[in-house]
Amino acid sequence: MSVDASIALLSWYAVDKRQLPWRAEPGETPDPYRIWLSEIMLQQTTVAAVRPYFDKFTSRWPSVEALAAAEDSEIMAAWAGLGYYARARNLVACARRVAGEHGGRFPDNEAELRKLPGIGRYTAAAIAAIAFGRRAVVVDANVERVVSRLFAVDAPLPGARERLYALTETITPETQSGDFAQAMMDLGSAICTPRAPDCGRCPLAPLCAARAAGTQAIYPVKAAKAPKPRRDGVAYWLEHDGHVRLVRRPAKGLLGGMLALPTDDAPAEAAWREAGSVDHVFTHFALTMRLLCAESDRRDPDGIWWPIARIGEAGLPTLFARLAARGSEWRNAA
DNA sequence: CAATCGTGGGG
């Protein structure tokens, strides 16, 4: 079973693999910096969303040394819109560790990679396998789905995770485990999809227990999710002389480290006026944020004042970019 | 261990 599965999958991958900007062509040597950067960006994020960010980052910062030398604010602004901003904070910290303590070279094994900020169990295995040719058991959401079907694992996630790791270990080949991992992910993305898997095109179909039973659609079994609470908030658009007041959010927590409009408490006493609201859905709650707008008669010298004509370059996360669009409309209407 | 942490696309 194990050998059959890896051979069938690698044969399929040799023909049908996706071409991706971070993926080395056959015969090319993979660049650990690009593999690492792509793996961080791809955490809980689709390939389509990552592409433009990967291109932007690699052209601005072609090496880990270049990234390590950048200002935090530049990197956070460049990450704006991609989400999960702890990844960007860890990205900088990791780049500086690699540049400063590892001579600019990423560690070539799982255990050392795992010690770096932002690199967990999955990412350490993926980098070790893909960038350094190490045998590693690489389990992401795609692999969980493929393996849960292949072996008809009825236990629900996340409890079944260790079981899925053990099963993935049994089909991971001794060599080419990087290609094997990427093949599993391409398979999960293109064929062994969450809703309606295209078993007719699947190289593993003859080996698949769920396929044999006709039950592929029920896997992976997942625990019931908690209901999503609703919350309300207020943001403030304070402008003066063509500039708007921004704040840098605290390093930890929601949208941590990002530029934003002031929230909760008004940044000044002023004649605040309602300018509508924005509904925004985060992973674990839905937010309705009202926008209050005002013109200031003075410019607090300690604040961050951003030229409104260039607000698109501020690097606001999506919620605040949408609120800023409302603020600009309010301004043009006034 | 369970909660926290974004966003956009697809069915």
Added chain:
DNA sequence: TCCCCAAGATT
């Protein structure tokens, strides 16, 4: 429209 989901890590 709503729900699901994605190359997870951290605390």
